[in-house]
Amino acid sequence: MKLQNRIIAITGAGQGLGRAMAVHLAREGARIAVIDLNQDHMDETKAQVEAAGSSAATFTCNVADEAQVEQTFAAIVAEMGGLHGLINNAGILRDGLLVKAKDGEIKKMSLAQWQAVIDVNLTGVFLCGREAAAQMIQTGEGGCIINISSIARAGNFGQSNYSAAKAGVAAMAVTWAKELARYKIRANAIAPGFIATEMTAGMPPEALEKICKGIPAGRMGTPDEIGDTAVFLLLNDYMSGRVVEVDGGLRL
Numbered sequence: 001m002k003l004q005n006r007i008i009a010i011t012g013a014g015q016g017l018g019r020a021m022a023v024h025l026a027r028e029g030a031r032i033a034v035i036d037l038n039q040d041h042m043d044e045t046k047a048q049v050e051a052a053g054s055s056a057a058t059f060t061c062n063v064a065d066e067a068q069v070e071q072t073f074a075a076i077v078a079e080m081g082g083l084h085g086l087i088n089n090a091g092i093l094r095d096g097l098l099v100k101a102k103d104g105e106i107k108k109m110s111l112a113q114w115q116a117v118i119d120v121n122l123t124g125v126f127l128c129g130r131e132a133a134a135q136m137i138q139t140g141e142g143g144c145i146i147n148i149s150s151i152a153r154a155g156n157f158g159q160s161n162y163s164a165a166k167a168g169v170a171a172m173a174v175t176w177a178k179e180l181a182r183y184k185i186r187a188n189a190i191a192p193g194f195i196a197t198e199m200t201a202g203m204p205p206e207a208l209e210k211i212c213k214g215i216p217a218g219r220m221g222t223p224d225e226i227g228d229t230a231v232f233l234l235l236n237d238y239m240s241g242r243v244v245e246v247d248g249g250l251r252l
Helices: 016-027 039-051 066-080 111-139 160-183 205-213 223-235
Strands: 007-011 031-036 056-060 085-088 099-102 105-108 143-148 185-192 243-246
Touching: 007 016, 007 066, 007 111, 016 031, 016 039, 016 223, 031 039, 031 066, 039 056, 056 066, 066 111, 085 111, 111 143, 111 160, 111 185, 143 160, 143 223, 160 185, 160 243, 185 223, 223 243
Parallel strands: 007 031, 007 085, 031 056, 085 143, 143 185, 185 243
Antiparallel strands: 099 105
C-alpha cells in the first residue's frame, strides 16, 4: 500500500503513542482519521498532523460502544472519501493482582477492573476491526488493520486483565489475516515493549532506570520506532498475520 493520500484511522490518537503514530504517518503522506473521546486532545493531534504536511479529521467515539463504532466508521468513509488502514491503539490500564493476601485479609481484582480493560482493549479492537473491514469490503479497495498488542501478551505481573486483552488482540490479527485475505485486507499486530511516552515520563527516575537496565538495548523505545513499524506493515503487501515485537530484545 502506498501511503500518499491514503486514509488511516487511529484509535486513541488524541495523545501518547496514538498521536505519535498519527504524526509519523502524516509525514509519509497519509491522511489521518483521529479517533478519541477528548475533543481538545484530538484537535491538538489534528494540528500536529497538519504541521507535518498532511490532513486529518476528528471523530469522537467510545470504542467499546457498538453503535458509536458503527457510526464512526461510516462517517469516516462519508467525510474523508474512503478507508485504507486502521491502527487499533486505544487502551486503558486497571492494574492489580488477581488475589493478594495480607494480614489475614484477601483482596481480589474486581470484576469492574477486569471488565473495563476487556471492554476497551479487547472488545473495542473487535468492534473497530469489524467495522473497518466492512467499510474496506464495501469500497472494494482492500486495506490493512494493525492491532497494538504488547509484550505483556505473554503474561505480566499484576496485569491479568491487560495481558489477556493483549494476547487476544494478537490472536485476532492472525485470525483476521486468514479470514479477510479474500477481500485484499491484511491484518498484523505490533507488540511494543517499554516506550518513552507521557505515561512513562511521569514515572519515578529510579523506576525508569531499573526498567532500562532490564532491556538488552539499554533504553526504552521511541514512539517513532513504533511508527516506523506501522509504516512497514502498511507498505508491505505481503506482510499479514504476524505479530511484530518491538521491545529492544526484552521478553517477559
